[in-house]
Amino acid sequence: MKNKRPGTVRIIGGKWRGTRLPVPDLPGLRPSGDRGRETLFNWLQHHIRGADCADLFAGSGVLGLEAASRGAASVTLIENSTRAATGIRESLLRLKADGVSVVETNALDWLAQCDPETLDIAFIDPPFGSGLETRAVDVLTAQGCIRSGGFVYIELARDTPAHAPGPEWEIVREKVIGEVRMQLLKKA
Numbered sequence: 001m002k003n004k005r006p007g008t009v010r011i012i013g014g015k016w017r018g019t020r021l022p023v024p025d026l027p028g029l030r031p032s033g034d035r036g037r038e039t040l041f042n043w044l045q046h047h048i049r050g051a052d053c054a055d056l057f058a059g060s061g062v063l064g065l066e067a068a069s070r071g072a073a074s075v076t077l078i079e080n081s082t083r084a085a086t087g088i089r090e091s092l093l094r095l096k097a098d099g100v101s102v103v104e105t106n107a108l109d110w111l112a113q114c115d116p117e118t119l120d121i122a123f124i125d126p127p128f129g130s131g132l133e134t135r136a137v138d139v140l141t142a143q144g145c146i147r148s149g150g151f152v153y154i155e156l157a158r159d160t161p162a163h164a165p166g167p168e169w170e171i172v173r174e175k176v177i178g179e180v181r182m183q184l185l186k187k188a
Contacts, residue, residue: 009062012037014069021091023060024083031060032125032155036177040153041070043173043184044121047151048072051120054145056107056136061088063123063153068100072121075100078107108132108139116144121151128157137185141166146187156181 008020009031023031032040040063041048049071055064058077061084068075077100079085085104092100103110107126122140126132133154146152151172154163158179165171165185173184 009060010034011062011066011069013041013066014071016065016069016095019095021060021062021065021094022087024087026059026081026084029059029081029084030128031062033178033180036155036180036182037062037066039175039177040182040184041066044151044153045070047121052118053121053123054078054110054114054119055123055125056111057124057126057132058088058102059084059125061091061102063125064100065091065095065097067121067123068097073099077102078110079104080106108135111136111139111143111145114140114143114145117147119145119150120147121153122146123153123155125153125155128160134163137163137165137169141168148187150187152185152187154183154185156183 009023011019051072053067053072053075055077058079061077064075064077088102124133124136158181168188169185172186175182
């Protein structure tokens with residue numbers, strides 16, 4: 001289902017289901033669509049409750065907020081753009097979101113400081129064509145941020161080759177929806 005109102009994104013499940021949140025009009029900002037998020041959270045339905053998550057390249061924050069809505073224990077939204085981070089903070093106030101924080105910094109810099117085994121799930125959805133998804137997985141892997149059995153979700157442009165993870169990762173799900181290639185990795 002396409003977003004019916006320009007400039008908004010809708011939480012599709014959990015305690016904030018149906019809530020529309022504003023999305024700033026910024027170049028390259030492309031919130032994950034309803035259909036893709038529904039697929040992703042169906043994949044993660046048995047793993048999201050109680051999980052510690054990071055939404056890298058958060059943009060609108062919709063992936064992290066969807067995780068929080070569905071019971072994640074903690075969500076850290078990492079966003080480099082001041083305007084986008086401000087928009088996310090406004091959404092957090094509106095939702096009265098506990099356990100959710102915004103860090104206004106470069107996602108790769110944040111990952112380089114990530115403590116080992118602190119995350120269960122990381123969402124990586126950078127601007128299409130930036131190549132940041134590969135760099136983010138490389139840094140995340142080198143730092144050991146994801147706990148054993150944890151997941152990394154990667155969203156790419158449809159025509160971008162799927163990420164080829166190292167031996168510590170297993171590709172557990174892949175799907176193409178419209179112009180988006182989705183990939184879910186699990187840490188061994």
